[in-house]
Amino acid sequence: MSELTHFENGAPNMVDVAAKPITTRTAMAEAIIMLPEPAKQALANNPKGDPLMVAQLAGIMGAKKTSDLIPLCHPLALKKVGVEIEPHELGLRVTATVKTEGQTGVEMEALTAASVAALTVYDMLKAASKGIEIRTIRLLSKTGGKSGDYHAEE
Amino acid sequence: MSELTHFENGAPNMVDVAAKPITTRTAMAEAIIMLPEPAKQALANNPKGDPLMVAQLAGIMGAKKTSDLIPLCHPLALKKVGVEIEPHELGLRVTATVKTEGQTGVEMEALTAASVAALTVYDMLKAASKGIEIRTIRLLSKTGGKSGDYHAEE
Amino acid sequence: MSELTHFENGAPNMVDVAAKPITTRTAMAEAIIMLPEPAKQALANNPKGDPLMVAQLAGIMGAKKTSDLIPLCHPLALKKVGVEIEPHELGLRVTATVKTEGQTGVEMEALTAASVAALTVYDMLKAASKGIEIRTIRLLSKTGGKSGDYHAEE
Amino acid sequence: MSELTHFENGAPNMVDVAAKPITTRTAMAEAIIMLPEPAKQALANNPKGDPLMVAQLAGIMGAKKTSDLIPLCHPLALKKVGVEIEPHELGLRVTATVKTEGQTGVEMEALTAASVAALTVYDMLKAASKGIEIRTIRLLSKTGGKSGDYHAEE
Amino acid sequence: MSELTHFENGAPNMVDVAAKPITTRTAMAEAIIMLPEPAKQALANNPKGDPLMVAQLAGIMGAKKTSDLIPLCHPLALKKVGVEIEPHELGLRVTATVKTEGQTGVEMEALTAASVAALTVYDMLKAASKGIEIRTIRLLSKTGGKSGDYHAEE
Amino acid sequence: MSELTHFENGAPNMVDVAAKPITTRTAMAEAIIMLPEPAKQALANNPKGDPLMVAQLAGIMGAKKTSDLIPLCHPLALKKVGVEIEPHELGLRVTATVKTEGQTGVEMEALTAASVAALTVYDMLKAASKGIEIRTIRLLSKTGGKSGDYHAEE
Numbered sequence: 001m002s003e004l005t006h007f008e009n010g011a012p013n014m015v016d017v018a019a020k021p022i023t024t025r026t027a028m029a030e031a032i033i034m035l036p037e038p039a040k041q042a043l044a045n046n047p048k049g050d051p052l053m054v055a056q057l058a059g060i061m062g063a064k065k066t067s068d069l070i071p072l073c074h075p076l077a078l079k080k081v082g083v084e085i086e087p088h089e090l091g092l093r094v095t096a097t098v099k100t101e102g103q104t105g106v107e108m109e110a111l112t113a114a115s116v117a118a119l120t121v122y123d124m125l126k127a128a129s130k131g132i133e134i135r136t137i138r139l140l141s142k143t144g145g146k147s148g149d150y151h152a153e154e
Numbered sequence: 155m156s157e158l159t160h161f162e163n164g165a166p167n168m169v170d171v172a173a174k175p176i177t178t179r180t181a182m183a184e185a186i187i188m189l190p191e192p193a194k195q196a197l198a199n200n201p202k203g204d205p206l207m208v209a210q211l212a213g214i215m216g217a218k219k220t221s222d223l224i225p226l227c228h229p230l231a232l233k234k235v236g237v238e239i240e241p242h243e244l245g246l247r248v249t250a251t252v253k254t255e256g257q258t259g260v261e262m263e264a265l266t267a268a269s270v271a272a273l274t275v276y277d278m279l280k281a282a283s284k285g286i287e288i289r290t291i292r293l294l295s296k297t298g299g300k301s302g303d304y305h306a307e308e
Numbered sequence: 309m310s311e312l313t314h315f316e317n318g319a320p321n322m323v324d325v326a327a328k329p330i331t332t333r334t335a336m337a338e339a340i341i342m343l344p345e346p347a348k349q350a351l352a353n354n355p356k357g358d359p360l361m362v363a364q365l366a367g368i369m370g371a372k373k374t375s376d377l378i379p380l381c382h383p384l385a386l387k388k389v390g391v392e393i394e395p396h397e398l399g400l401r402v403t404a405t406v407k408t409e410g411q412t413g414v415e416m417e418a419l420t421a422a423s424v425a426a427l428t429v430y431d432m433l434k435a436a437s438k439g440i441e442i443r444t445i446r447l448l449s450k451t452g453g454k455s456g457d458y459h460a461e462e
Numbered sequence: 463m464s465e466l467t468h469f470e471n472g473a474p475n476m477v478d479v480a481a482k483p484i485t486t487r488t489a490m491a492e493a494i495i496m497l498p499e500p501a502k503q504a505l506a507n508n509p510k511g512d513p514l515m516v517a518q519l520a521g522i523m524g525a526k527k528t529s530d531l532i533p534l535c536h537p538l539a540l541k542k543v544g545v546e547i548e549p550h551e552l553g554l555r556v557t558a559t560v561k562t563e564g565q566t567g568v569e570m571e572a573l574t575a576a577s578v579a580a581l582t583v584y585d586m587l588k589a590a591s592k593g594i595e596i597r598t599i600r601l602l603s604k605t606g607g608k609s610g611d612y613h614a615e616e
Numbered sequence: 617m618s619e620l621t622h623f624e625n626g627a628p629n630m631v632d633v634a635a636k637p638i639t640t641r642t643a644m645a646e647a648i649i650m651l652p653e654p655a656k657q658a659l660a661n662n663p664k665g666d667p668l669m670v671a672q673l674a675g676i677m678g679a680k681k682t683s684d685l686i687p688l689c690h691p692l693a694l695k696k697v698g699v700e701i702e703p704h705e706l707g708l709r710v711t712a713t714v715k716t717e718g719q720t721g722v723e724m725e726a727l728t729a730a731s732v733a734a735l736t737v738y739d740m741l742k743a744a745s746k747g748i749e750i751r752t753i754r755l756l757s758k759t760g761g762k763s764g765d766y767h768a769e770e
Numbered sequence: 771m772s773e774l775t776h777f778e779n780g781a782p783n784m785v786d787v788a789a790k791p792i793t794t795r796t797a798m799a800e801a802i803i804m805l806p807e808p809a810k811q812a813l814a815n816n817p818k819g820d821p822l823m824v825a826q827l828a829g830i831m832g833a834k835k836t837s838d839l840i841p842l843c844h845p846l847a848l849k850k851v852g853v854e855i856e857p858h859e860l861g862l863r864v865t866a867t868v869k870t871e872g873q874t875g876v877e878m879e880a881l882t883a884a885s886v887a888a889l890t891v892y893d894m895l896k897a898a899s900k901g902i903e904i905r906t907i908r909l910l911s912k913t914g915g916k917s918g919d920y921h922a923e924e
Contacts, residue, residue, distance in 0.1 A: 004200050005281045008698065012208055012669065014676050016696035018640060018715055024326060046158050050515070053320065054166055057379050057519055058225050060322050064375055064383055067680055069219065069270050070277050071212050071673050075680055075693055077383055079411065080324035082316065099326055103695070107284070108277050115269050116223050118291075123224050123262050127159045130261070130293055130304050137272075137288035150284050162544060166515065168522050170542035172486060172561055178788060204669070207782065211673055211841050214784050218837055218845055221526055225519050229526055229539055231845055233873070234786035236778060253788055257541065312508050313589045320516055332634060354466050358823070361628065362474055365687050365827055366533050368630050372683055372691055373531065377578050378585050379520050385691055387719070388632035390624065407634055415592070416585050423577050424531050426599075431532050431570050435467045438569070438601055438612050445580075445596035458592050470852065474823065476830050478850035480794060480869055529834055533827050537834055537847055565849070620816050621897045628824055662774050670782055674841050681839065685886050686893050687828050723900070724893050731885050732839050734907075739840050739878050743775045746877070746909055746920050753888075753904035766900050 006072045014072050020103040025144035028097045029110035031118035032136040035091030035125065042128035051124035052085045052092075055117045059083035059096055062116030066109045073108050076100050081109070083117050090135060094118050105145050111137060160226045168226050174257040179298035182251050183264035185272035186290040189245030189279065196282035205278035206239045209248070209271045213237035216270030217252055220263045227262050230254050235263070237271050244289060248272050259299050265291060314380045322380050328411040333452035336405045337418035339426040340444040343399030343433070350436035359432035360393045363402070363425045367391035370424030371406055374417045381416050384408050389417070391425050398443060402426050413453050419445060468534045476534050482565040487606035490559045491572035493580035494598040497553030497587065504590035513586035514547045517556070517579045521545035524578030525560055528571045535570050538562050543571070545579050552597060556580050567607050573599060622688045630688050636719040641760035644713045645726035647734035648752040651707030651741065658744035667740035668701045671710070671733045675699035678732030679714055682725045689724050692716050697725070699733050706751060710734050721761050727753060776842045784842050790873040795914035798867045799880035801888035802906040805861030805895065812898035821894035822855045825864070825887045829853035832886030833868055836879045843878050846870050851879070853887050860905060864888050875915050881907060 005015055035043065043051065060081045067075040080099040085092055096113035098106040118134045125132060141151045159169055189197065197205065214235045221229040234253040239246055250267035252260040272288045279286060295305045313323055343351065351359065368389045375383040388407040393400055404421035406414040426442045433440060449459045467477055497505065505513065522543045529537040542561040547554055558575035560568040580596045587594060603613045621631055651659065659667065676697045683691040696715040701708055712729035714722040734750045741748060757767045775785055805813065813821065830851045837845040850869040855862055866883035868876040888904045895902060911921045 004196055004205060004278060006205065006208075006278055007200065009700075011698070011700055012673055012676065014679075014694070014697040016715060018695040018717055042158055046161065050512075051158060051160065053512070053515060054160070054225055054519060057320055057516060058223065060320065061376075061379055061523075062223055063322075065219070065223065068677075069212065069216055070274050071208055071677055073277060074695070075691075077385060077410075077693060078322070079326040079382070081322040082319070084317075084319055099324060101326055102693075107280065108273065111273055111276060115273060115288075115291075119262065119265055119269060120224050122265060123227060124158060124160055126261065130296070131306065132292075134269075134291035135289070137269075137291070138286075139284055142284070152285065163546075165544070165546055166519055166522065168525075168540070168543040170561060172541040172563055204666075207666070207669055208673060211670060211782055214782065215677075215838075215841055217784075222523075225523055228541070231539060231847060231872075232784070233788040233844070235784040236781070238779075238781055253786060255788055256539075312504055312513060312586060314513065314516070314586055315508065350466055354469065358820075359466060359468065361820070361823055362468075362533055362827060365628055365824060366531065368628065369684075369687055369831075370531055371630075373527070377520065377524055377527065378582050379516055381585060385693060385718075386630070387634040387690070389630040390627070392625075392627055407632060409634055415588060416581065419581055419584060423581060423596075423599075427570065427573055427577060428532050430573060431535060432466060432468055434569065438604070439614065440600075442577075442599040443597070445577075445599070446594075447592055450592070460593065471854075473852070473854055474827055474830065476833075476848070476851040478869060480849040480871055530831075533831055536849070539847060564847075620812055620821060620894060622821065622824070622894050623816065658774055662777065667774060667776065670776070670841055674839065678839055681835075685828065685832055685835065686890050687824055689893060723896065724889065727889055727892060731889060731904075731907075735878065735881055735885060736840050738881060739843060740774060740776055742877065746912070747922065748908075750885075750907035751905070753885075753907070754902075755900055758900070768901065 012072060017103040022101055022103055023144045024101050025105045026099045027106045027110035027142040028140040029114040030140050031094040031114040031134055032088055032090055033092040033118050033121050034133045034135045036129040036131045039125040039129040039132050042125055054124055055120040056083045058120040059113040059117030063098055063109045063113035066112045070108050074104050076102050083113055105142055107139055107142050166226060171257040176255055176257055177298045178255050179259045180253045181260045181264035181296040182294040183268040184294050185248040185268040185288055186242055186244055187246040187272050187275050188287045188289045190283040190285045193279040193283040193286050196279055208278055209274040210237045212274040213250055213267040213271030217263045217267035220266045224262050228258050230256050237267055259296055261293055261296055325411040330409055330411055331452045332409050333413045334407045335414045335418035335450040336448040337422040338448050339402040339422040339442055340396055340398055341400040341426050341429050342441045342443045344437040344439045347433040347437040347440050350433055362432055363428040364391045366428040367404055367421040367425030371417045371421035374420045378416050382412050384410050391421055413450055415447055415450050474534060479565040484563055484565055485606045486563050487567045488561045489568045489572035489604040490602040491576040492602050493556040493576040493596055494550060494552055495554040495580050495583050496595045496597045498591040498593045501587040501591040501594050504587055516586060517582040518545045520582040521558055521575040521579030525571045525575035528574045532570050536566050538564055545575055567604055569601055569604050628688060633719040638717055638719055639760045640717050641721045642715045643722045643726040643758040644756040645730040646756050647710040647730040647750055648704055648706055649708040649734050649737050650749045650751045652745040652747045655741040655745040655748050658741055670740055671736040672699045674736040675712055675729040675733030679725045679729035682728045686724050690720050692718050699729055721758055723755055723758050782842060787873040792871055792873055793914045794871050795875045796869045797876045797880035797912040798910040799884040800910050801864040801884040801904055802858060802860055803862040803888050803891050804903045804905045806899040806901045809895040809899040809902050812895055824894055825890040826853045828890040829866055829883040829887030833879045833883035836882045840878050844874050846872050853883055875912055877909055877912050
């Protein structure tokens with residue numbers, strides 16, 4: 001395998017995508033959050049002020065900051081960002097969905113949305129337990145672009 | 155257990171820390187990155203343009219954006235941020251260390267630095283494998299503040 | 309009336325606009341600022357260092373930050389932003405005009421530009437009077453998009 | 463009356479506050495939002511996905527961006543930010559409370575929090591009515607600092 | 617010569633580019649950095665932790681912040697950003713290359729990338745010498761757009 | 771000479787300043803802008819909409835973004851930022867003055883303010899001449915901190 005795409009003559013580079021066709025791109029990513037028992041209880045006891053909605057919003061806003069956070073990401077006009085959080089056997093599962101129409105994919109935007117949402121869950125519940133862990137952050141699927149579609153194994 | 159600290163009468167709130175004493179606070183967090191074989195090879199074949207240094211810088215800069223990303227985090231004058239990346243049996247291990255002198259801790263800053271560094275590793279190597287996964291993001295330790303020191307179990 | 313457009317199954321959502329046609333969109337918003345007498349005099353006595361030009365620039369730059377401030381706003385490539393400030397019987401009147409070519413409107417960008425300009429007027433003159441008030445912020449008109457044109461009543 | 467404090471020899475200036483004593487500063491601001499009937503109904507029909515909580519969070523995050531939005535504001539380490547939204551005869555009333563310990567006041571932070579929360583209410587409900595208006599944004603009170611306390615008249 | 621393009625009736629303005637055709641735009645800018653002898657030696661003695669790569673990344677990320685820094689610049693979807701740093705008789709020479717497809721040029725983005733990279737070189741080496749100077753920042757060339765191509769004289 | 775201060779074991783690092791004493795720090799920087807004849811005339815013909823005030827404000831706001839632009843800079847609570855622009859035999863001379871009370875200096879803030887102001891002058895006048903050049907950006911002086919005062923030679 002030759003040089004990484006983000007490097008040109010050994011120097012980091014925001015690669016030229018001007019010649020690529022504009023296509024619809026989607027990506028979906030997940031984050032699994034392991035909640036120790038005290039954190040689970042704190043969550044269950046707070047139906048009114050919903051900490052998960054804070055995390056959803058943080059994830060959506062985080063997706064819009066992706067090119068500011070990841071040095072070689074292109075700025076993209078995102079057309080849709082959604083973040084859902086549901087119960088999971090370990091605690092919680094975040095799924096983030098991002099769509100654009102452009103010349104480069106939105107995998108990093110989906111992964112960033114899921115990560116920021118998961119970090120916000122940690123922040124909201126850390127008074128109950130500092131042992132909360134994000135156990136997985138991964139790409140679930142992507143569509144569009146030259147490299148074709150991708151679906152992670154179960 | 156009563157209401158979460160980030161809520162007041164059911165409304166989200168950046169809590170009042172003005173009455174807390176100013177102490178030295180440190181936090182250390184880690185992120186474990188699982189690299190599939192093609193990603194490991196791509197990394198090994200790029201000694202010149204070092205993708206891990208890009209990730210280290212992204213992590214350091216990410217720590218400075220924590221209060222912009224996590225809705226209820228206080229803005230803090232960070233005194234030190236360091237990010238190291240070393241080989242790990244699964245692929246790579248990121249450790250982030252943050253220090254401040256203030257009225258609230260830097261756990262979120264360390265976790266954000268580790269997360270952004272890990273996401274940047276994904277971005278740098280994703281052309282080699284979309285199956286890269288962040289397997290763990292967790293707090294390793296914190297010192298300072300009323301809640302006392304914390305050290306994660308091995 | 310059913311669910312709000314920004315929610316999907318009860319979760320906040322940056323809605324999918326990918327299927328919408330790209331059209332020219334404009335919006336105009338106003339802010340009326342009530343200046344107590346000491347603030348009017350301070351303004352009249354400062355012809356050289358023009359505080360209103362500071363407010364105009366702040367409004368233009370504020371429009372560019374709209375999707376960073378309003379959680380569910382799409383990032384948009386703005387094509388024109390103008391902010392004017394003129395005398396008004398209560399004190400000052402800000403009008404902001406924004407244009408784009410895209411799949412969603414620029415009402416929030418115009419309202420944000422007018423608001424940030426008005427807040428900056430407050431900041432520039434607050435040493436003269438803390439009783440300055442923004443009395444109205446409203447949309448004057450919009451054009452383009454499926455929902456059609458809108459013109460506020462006088 | 464002489465030159466405005468933000469100008470020095472006719473040039474805009476972020477004024478020197480280094481010699482001022484560090485004191486506890488608080489400020490409270492309000493925004494009144496007039497909701498036309500369709501917007502009131504849309505709000506009443508959405509108990510699940512709470513649009514007002516989105517606005518509260520936007521206001522809190524907006525307070526942290528004040529020195530980025532208002533050109534001559536000093537960056538401040540905010541110690542507390544809270545935003546409440548309650549029913550009002552015209553529609554809704556936002557109150558924002560900000561606290562710091564520093565050399566300059568937090569009036570602009572409280573006004574910015576109230577403004578961004580009110581703009582977000584507009585965004586959340588604009589599908590129901592474009593005629594929503596922010597009718598008042600004003601400082602309710604401030605404490606701390608050389609210029610003394612301030613309380614707006616009823 | 618009449619009024620500057622950024623002003624309309626004496627007020628600053630982000631000018632309307634909606635009617636302009638979308639074309640491929642490129643720009644290249646340079647910055648020359650004069651390094652006093654101690655700074656040259658510090659650079660030569662640090663082959664491992666490469667300070668120039670930090671500067672390259674800062675320049676690339678800086679290009680993405682151009683419309684946030686330069687008040688009347690339009691936000692642009694950049695398609696490529698590259699920054700190179702090479703030895704020069706005075707010390708170092710930065711060249712930045714930016715490309716977009718849009719309605720306005722990328723001269724400011726190239727100049728900003730070169731400037732931020734040069735400032736970062738200063739920061740990395742200032743412990744060795746505070747006398748480092750940026751001696752030239754200028755546009756080398758631009759292509760695309762109605763005003764035609766431009767190539768600086770040698 | 772040993773390793774650069776920004777590196778620790780070959781890795782970039784935002785160095786630990788927690789143990790340093792808090793002192794008053796000031797820095798002054800300059801930027802010289804060479805204006806070709808058409809740019810000089812455009813400036814002379816625009817007394818009403820003052821392009822230099824736009825540049826001054828951009829410089830002040832740029833100083834506040836320094837730790838966001840320069841990867842290893844500490845975030846600092848700036849106490850004063852001023853930017854002046856005056857005629858110079860080559861065209862214009864920008865001087866930026868920054869003050870803080872903290873554990874690290876404000877040289878980068880002053881240099882960034884001068885650079886952003888100079889880049890904005892380019893942007894405001896580039897319709898008149900693309901040959902405008904920034905000829906010098908340098909530190910004029912600094913005070914405070916362990917390394918002592920510094921004054922550039924004439």
